[in-house]
Amino acid sequence: MFPAAFDYRSAATLDEALALLAEHGDAAKVMAGGQSLIPLLKLRFAQPSLLVDIGRLQGMSGVAQKDGWLTIGALTRHVDLERGRDIPHQLSFLPEAAHWIADPLVRNQGTIGGSVCHADPSGDWGSVVLALDADLVVRSAKGERVIHAADFFQGPFTTALHPDEILTEIRVASSSKPSAGAYNKLERKVGDFATVAVAVQIELDGKKVSKAGIGLTAVGPTNVKATAAEKALVGQEPTEAVIAEAAKLAAAAAEPKDDVRGSAEFKKDVVRVYVQRGLKTALARAKEARA
Amino acid sequence: MKVSMNVNGVERGGDVEPRVLLVDFLRTNLRQTGTHIGCDTTSCGACTVLLDGEPVKSCTLLAVQVQGRSITTVEGLAQGANLSPMQAGFHEEHGLQCGFCTPGMMLVGTALLERNPNPTEDEIRWAISGNICRCTGYMNIVKAIQHAAKATRAGASTPAAVGAAAGGE
Numbered sequence: 001m002f003p004a005a006f007d008y009r010s011a012a013t014l015d016e017a018l019a020l021l022a023e024h025g026d027a028a029k030v031m032a033g034g035q036s037l038i039p040l041l042k043l044r045f046a047q048p049s050l051l052v053d054i055g056r057l058q059g060m061s062g063v064a065q066k067d068g069w070l071t072i073g074a075l076t077r078h079v080d081l082e083r084g085r086d087i088p089h090q091l092s093f094l095p096e097a098a099h100w101i102a103d104p105l106v107r108n109q110g111t112i113g114g115s116v117c118h119a120d121p122s123g124d125w126g127s128v129v130l131a132l133d134a135d136l137v138v139r140s141a142k143g144e145r146v147i148h149a150a151d152f153f154q155g156p157f158t159t160a161l162h163p164d165e166i167l168t169e170i171r172v173a174s175s176s177k178p179s180a181g182a183y184n185k186l187e188r189k190v191g192d193f194a195t196v197a198v199a200v201q202i203e204l205d206g207k208k209v210s211k212a213g214i215g216l217t218a219v220g221p222t223n224v225k226a227t228a229a230e231k232a233l234v235g236q237e238p239t240e241a242v243i244a245e246a247a248k249l250a251a252a253a254a255e256p257k258d259d260v261r262g263s264a265e266f267k268k269d270v271v272r273v274y275v276q277r278g279l280k281t282a283l284a285r286a287k288e289a290r291a
Numbered sequence: 292m293k294v295s296m297n298v299n300g301v302e303r304g305g306d307v308e309p310r311v312l313l314v315d316f317l318r319t320n321l322r323q324t325g326t327h328i329g330c331d332t333t334s335c336g337a338c339t340v341l342l343d344g345e346p347v348k349s350c351t352l353l354a355v356q357v358q359g360r361s362i363t364t365v366e367g368l369a370q371g372a373n374l375s376p377m378q379a380g381f382h383e384e385h386g387l388q389c390g391f392c393t394p395g396m397m398l399v400g401t402a403l404l405e406r407n408p409n410p411t412e413d414e415i416r417w418a419i420s421g422n423i424c425r426c427t428g429y430m431n432i433v434k435a436i437q438h439a440a441k442a443t444r445a446g447a448s449t450p451a452a453v454g455a456a457a458g459g460e
Contacts (some may be wrong), residue, residue, distance in 0.1 A: 001331050008292065008309030008355050031356075038351045039333055041310070051309065053356060079345075103421025105336060105399070108345045109352070190420040191334060 003041035010053040014060070014139065017166060020052050022141040026163035028052050032075055032114035035106045060113075060168055063087050063094075069171040074113025082107060089289045090179045091172065093282070097128050097183035097199065103191040113167045116152075119159045119222065122193040124185065126153060126223030127215030129170055131181060131199035137169040144168075153222035177210060179203040180285030182278040185217070186270055188261060194218040195261040198250070198274035202233065202282045204290070209233045214246075214275060219254035219267055226250035229275065238283055247275040294355050298323065299367030309355050314338040316354035317364060325365035325394050329423070336422030339395030340364050346399045348421075365394035368401065376442040377401045377435075386435030388426035395422045400436040404443055412437070 011017035021028055029048035031037050032055055040046040054060075060075040063086050070088055072081075081087070084095035101107055101115070101124050115125045116136070129136070129149040136147045138161060147160050154160060161167065181201035185194050197217035203210045212233035214226040229250035236242045256267035295304035298321060305320040317323045317340070329337030331350050338350040341363035368375040374382060377397045387393040396419060403410055403418040410418070415436050416429070424432060 002312070003310040005308060005310055008353070010355070010358065034353070034356065035333070035351055038353065042331070055356065102333075103336075104418060105339060105346050105348050105421040106333060106351070109342075109347045
């Protein structure tokens with residue numbers, strides 16, 4: 001399969017890429033690793049007249065800590081997160097989320113930023129940034145702005161990103177309290193999209209939950225932030241009953257469809273079970289951080 | 292547009308449309324047909340090549356995307372007249388039947404042993420999880436990679452052992 005013809009520019013600097021986007025608007029498409037975009041181009045679901053390759057930009061990759069933030073460069077490859085070097089305990093579930101993305105070869109090339117901006121409701125990183133309550137730092141030729149993860153996903157494959165903007169960094173407020181997460185994913189086989197997956201992140205203040213984030217994969221038109229479930233946890237001691245109630249609320253927030261991967265009813269129940277399981281794992285990890 | 296890359300240690304170039312996929316550049320422009328096209332949808336791994344030493348799917352890369360970088364295809368595995376330890380492993384353990392997935396399997400196996408000279412069976416199975424074989428059921432592919440790992444480890448201490456393992460018939 002061949003994509004429709006396009007012009008191609010490999011940007012040497014972020015400014016060069018942003019200038020190209022400013023000039024070409026939505027006729028241009030940004031490519032990082034290309035692992036979602038090239039299949040779309042081949043199927044001709046996307047037919048940009050210009051492809052701006054940002055895959056070679058320097059300084060946009062890796063996990064770092066600065067000014068009270070934990071930052072993940074948009075060009076960080078799935079495999080780099082999977083191998084988990086330099087990942088602080090607060091983000092310690094990133095390797096387990098990365099581990100189940102596509103297959104090892106795709107993970108060698110695909111990036112977290114590309115995946116988030118692709119905004120496939122079955123994408124794994126979307127749920128992760130929702131659970132982490134992350135900020136997405138985007139740049140255009142006009143300057144920088146920050147989009148909260150909760151405002152980023154607007155529909156299937158549709159985000160708050162303007163055509164002249166590039167996601168440069170995902171950042172999470174660094175917590176001095178015990179904080180940890182978990183990612184649980186059900187897939188039929190390696191490389192398949194999730195039947196259901198659930199990202200959770202919690203922060204503890206003493207015995208009580210001070211922050212909770214829950215992101216759901218493949219059960220709605222976008223990755224879903226289960227806000228009612230999050231609210232049910234905050235300020236509470238995470239007892240069995242509280243966790244069970246949050247899991248029920250998260251399942252209620254899911255809007256899955258019947259398909260070859262399972263019935264809607266089944267998927268809702270997987271959400272319930274995975275929220276419960278994820279919260280228990282995250283709690284244990286947060287307590288480990290405190291110890 | 293002009294594109295150049297190092298393929299199996301040799302500088303190669305061509306003039307291609309930006310939409311040309313790496314696998315088509317290798318097969319059609321460079322006539323290196325050891326890299327196969329299977330599913331053409333990023334699923335099967337028949338088109339696996341090593342990009343700067345790491346396995347990727349060349350049906351999901353543009354030729355222009357790898358400008359200036361290094362590609363290893365199955366044609367680059369043999370060491371002169373000798374099979375590489377990975378190739379010898381597939382020969383010794385009957386790691387192939389129709390052979391269609393074999394270039395990808397051998398390249399993934401080669402990259403795995405570079406990172407991890409002594410992988411467990413689970414690690415091998417995980418490494419080849421992006422490559423589909425429809426003949427052998429993976430048993431012999433795993434054995435072939437284990438064979439290569441053993442030969443490579445032996446060869447690291449005594450270089451002659453690699454030649455012996457790669458001797459074939």
